[in-house]
Amino acid sequence: MISKKVRRILIAVSICLAVGFIGAIATQSSVATWYPTLTKPFFTPPNWLFAPVWTALYILMGIAAGLVWDGGFYHKWVKTALYHFGFQLLLNAFWSIIFFGLHLIMPALLVIIALLILLLFTYKWFRVVNVKAAFLLIPYIIWVCYATALNFEIWRLN
Numbered sequence: 001m002i003s004k005k006v007r008r009i010l011i012a013v014s015i016c017l018a019v020g021f022i023g024a025i026a027t028q029s030s031v032a033t034w035y036p037t038l039t040k041p042f043f044t045p046p047n048w049l050f051a052p053v054w055t056a057l058y059i060l061m062g063i064a065a066g067l068v069w070d071g072g073f074y075h076k077w078v079k080t081a082l083y084h085f086g087f088q089l090l091l092n093a094f095w096s097i098i099f100f101g102l103h104l105i106m107p108a109l110l111v112i113i114a115l116l117i118l119l120l121f122t123y124k125w126f127r128v129v130n131v132k133a134a135f136l137l138i139p140y141i142i143w144v145c146y147a148t149a150l151n152f153e154i155w156r157l158n
Contacts, residue, residue: 005070012069013062019089020058023096024051030100041153057140061089064136068129081125088122091115105155112148119144 002010031047065085071078091114099108119141127134 005066008069009063009066012064012066013059016058016062016065016089017055019093020054022093023054023100026096026101030103034103035100038154039157041150041157043153044150053143057143060136061085061140064126064130064133067133067136068126071129075129077125077129081122081129084118084122084125088115088118091118099151105151105158109148109151109155112144112151116141116144116148 027050035047065082068078068081068085073079073082091111095108095111095115098104098111119137123134123137123141126137
């Protein structure tokens with residue numbers, strides 16, 4: 001029998017991967033058509049790197065959210081942490097739709113800046129509830145910082 005904690009982690013990972021799948025749908029067609037036409041900075045990673053990195057990040061995010069959720073959704077700090085997490089997850093999907101789906105570089109930059117700010121608040125609240133969960137968000141924070149710089153440079157160069 002699966003424990004309540006494991007069940008919560010599996011649900012949270014599934015939700016994160018589903019959000020990633022939505023972002024991937026928006027991204028898919030543009031990676032082969034529109035994205036290659038953009039002038040990109042020297043620190044742009046190869047296209048093949050994005051899918052495995054994002055998959056790993058969504059799994060880590062889900063584990064982190066599941067650990068926080070295991071603190072009891074009745075607790076106001078857990079609720080606050082998970083509300084922040086949910087909103088940043090929505091911004092995460094929204095960024096892919098704006099950048100890759102609609103090809104709007106500057107609005108995407110504003111979305112990813114908002115995402116980064118909200119992610120830092122999420123980290124803060126996760127740290128209050130579960131330090132291990134907060135620690136699991138660090139690779140995601142680093143990647144979003146990197147993606148923000150990349151988005152900025154793509155906007156600047158184009």
